[in-house]
Amino acid sequence: MSIEAHIQVERGTFKLNARLELPASGVTAVFGPSGSGKTTLLRALAGLDPCPGSRVIVNGTSWQTTTESLATHERSIGLVFQEPSLFEHLTVQANLDFGRQRISKSAQTIPLDHSIELLEISPLLNRYPHQLSVGEQQRVAIARALVVCPEWLLLDEPLAAMDVARKREILPYLETLCRESDLPILYVSHSREEVARLADHLVVLNEGKVIANGPAIEIFSNLDLPLASEPDSASIIETTVAGHDNTYGLTLLDFAGGQFQVTHHDLPVDTPVRLRVQANDVSLTLERPTQTSILNVFKAEVVEMAEAGPTHVLVKLAISSNSDSGPTLLARITRKSAEQLALQPGHAVYAQIKSAALLN
Amino acid sequence: MNLQPEDWNALWITLKLAATSTIILIVLGTPLAWWLSQTRFRGKFLLEAIVALPLVLPPTVLGFYLLVALGPSGPVGGFIKAIGGQPPVFSFEGLIIGSVIYSMPFVVQPLQDAFKAIGTRPLEVAATLRATPWDRFWFVAVPLARSGFVTAAVLGFAHTLGEFGVVLMIGGNIPGETQVVSIAIYDHVESLAYTKAHWVAGTLLVISFLLLVAVYAGNRKFRVWKP
Numbered sequence: 001m002s003i004e005a006h007i008q009v010e011r012g013t014f015k016l017n018a019r020l021e022l023p024a025s026g027v028t029a030v031f032g033p034s035g036s037g038k039t040t041l042l043r044a045l046a047g048l049d050p051c052p053g054s055r056v057i058v059n060g061t062s063w064q065t066t067t068e069s070l071a072t073h074e075r076s077i078g079l080v081f082q083e084p085s086l087f088e089h090l091t092v093q094a095n096l097d098f099g100r101q102r103i104s105k106s107a108q109t110i111p112l113d114h115s116i117e118l119l120e121i122s123p124l125l126n127r128y129p130h131q132l133s134v135g136e137q138q139r140v141a142i143a144r145a146l147v148v149c150p151e152w153l154l155l156d157e158p159l160a161a162m163d164v165a166r167k168r169e170i171l172p173y174l175e176t177l178c179r180e181s182d183l184p185i186l187y188v189s190h191s192r193e194e195v196a197r198l199a200d201h202l203v204v205l206n207e208g209k210v211i212a213n214g215p216a217i218e219i220f221s222n223l224d225l226p227l228a229s230e231p232d233s234a235s236i237i238e239t240t241v242a243g244h245d246n247t248y249g250l251t252l253l254d255f256a257g258g259q260f261q262v263t264h265h266d267l268p269v270d271t272p273v274r275l276r277v278q279a280n281d282v283s284l285t286l287e288r289p290t291q292t293s294i295l296n297v298f299k300a301e302v303v304e305m306a307e308a309g310p311t312h313v314l315v316k317l318a319i320s321s322n323s324d325s326g327p328t329l330l331a332r333i334t335r336k337s338a339e340q341l342a343l344q345p346g347h348a349v350y351a352q353i354k355s356a357a358l359l360n
Numbered sequence: 361m362n363l364q365p366e367d368w369n370a371l372w373i374t375l376k377l378a379a380t381s382t383i384i385l386i387v388l389g390t391p392l393a394w395w396l397s398q399t400r401f402r403g404k405f406l407l408e409a410i411v412a413l414p415l416v417l418p419p420t421v422l423g424f425y426l427l428v429a430l431g432p433s434g435p436v437g438g439f440i441k442a443i444g445g446q447p448p449v450f451s452f453e454g455l456i457i458g459s460v461i462y463s464m465p466f467v468v469q470p471l472q473d474a475f476k477a478i479g480t481r482p483l484e485v486a487a488t489l490r491a492t493p494w495d496r497f498w499f500v501a502v503p504l505a506r507s508g509f510v511t512a513a514v515l516g517f518a519h520t521l522g523e524f525g526v527v528l529m530i531g532g533n534i535p536g537e538t539q540v541v542s543i544a545i546y547d548h549v550e551s552l553a554y555t556k557a558h559w560v561a562g563t564l565l566v567i568s569f570l571l572l573v574a575v576y577a578g579n580r581k582f583r584v585w586k587p
Contacts, residue, residue: 085481102495
């Protein structure tokens, strides 16, 4: 089972030409700056805008070939737009029922109650959209897209129209959704943070072209890509909760290269946790620092270096580990430091990590 | 009440004419307005201009052409006569045809605006929820354009109530058949029967006002989703 698409769209001077081969499970984020064609791509996949010459095959079913194209209502999708776009004349319950009633009983593989519980909207069912906050509306919109039991869930920047508080309110629901459902999800976003938290697979778009396509963690630390080269570049490290140090109020996180100590988070042991380490928060030494206030120090090897502006250098490191490919870390240091330490690919260093943020 | 039997008749004909025309206008105007609001057809402006024509034409001009067309020697009337029918001039049917054409813009334009105001988003959402085009029209566009329908019906009805020129040209002034209130009032004034004119005019004024009050009050009550 997989998703294969080749989308070609021309709008005036803008051209989108994207070839995608995506796994039929997990979250694929489509990332790129505004105007890179993310939304155009999503709308084309949903059949909302005509795109002759394109091809879409989902789990063996042709949604679009060069000669034929299914209309949007014939495609097994669920779509969440940037704005909640609930039907204002219907209650929350009726909004959910709208799509549900239009699919056959045999296709109703996801129980209605399950989606209502997942998004915690049961207290809202009898209300009208204007009586809900924007965050609540968006949760209803996500549930509404789920209850049509789609083969593919498309999310078009579902948090972009929300303020920070609303984003914090909804992100946990999205995380639960992404973790718990077997549904393939396409998540369009220009937010580095959302992508870092949610994506398994990443497609990077720029000016209508796919410039990268692969596992999210690899792409995040690929120096050739804009994700790594921006001033707030960061690397992501997958860890699991190993335990808690109650004396000092710390949480211990195991990963392939050792153990992180971070400030206490109330999480049960074995919970998978993604850590984001800002490249600016990583400093390098040639010898193991002994007298340091920094808790997290790891032995690593310089893999690659790239200039980041006139004064800085971005260093890609592989944390030494027993496995072949140790976790990757990005460090952003000054060019002067890089020259003083005479850093070269292959050199062994110690990476001191000043702070690491938990993403869940 | 000091209304004469023929005044009652005129009032009844007027209300019957307005109600029938409004129903026909909604039935014909809804698909037309929907099409105009959705199409990207380049010649759309021509159709819009034709629909809007009664707004600018003096009613007598419209009435005159209708009289010619529908009369026994006109193209439409002649055809009806040839197949054994009665040309619809100087009859209630003729009044309905005239009213429908005359009040068309008052129904089509509010509906077209209401459909346009919905925007494409709710319809796109409905499509992603498996709704066919007909489904989308019936269960999304129509309910969301509800206030447009109320406005269209009120304007269509009210405009037909106040009709004078077209009715006079095409229907004549046959008491009990084609004499509407506006013409009855005119007759009373012509014959200097001001008291009679007052009674008829006042009755129409009160009926119209009560009708509008009822419609607007009801519309407000039902618009629960617009705070």
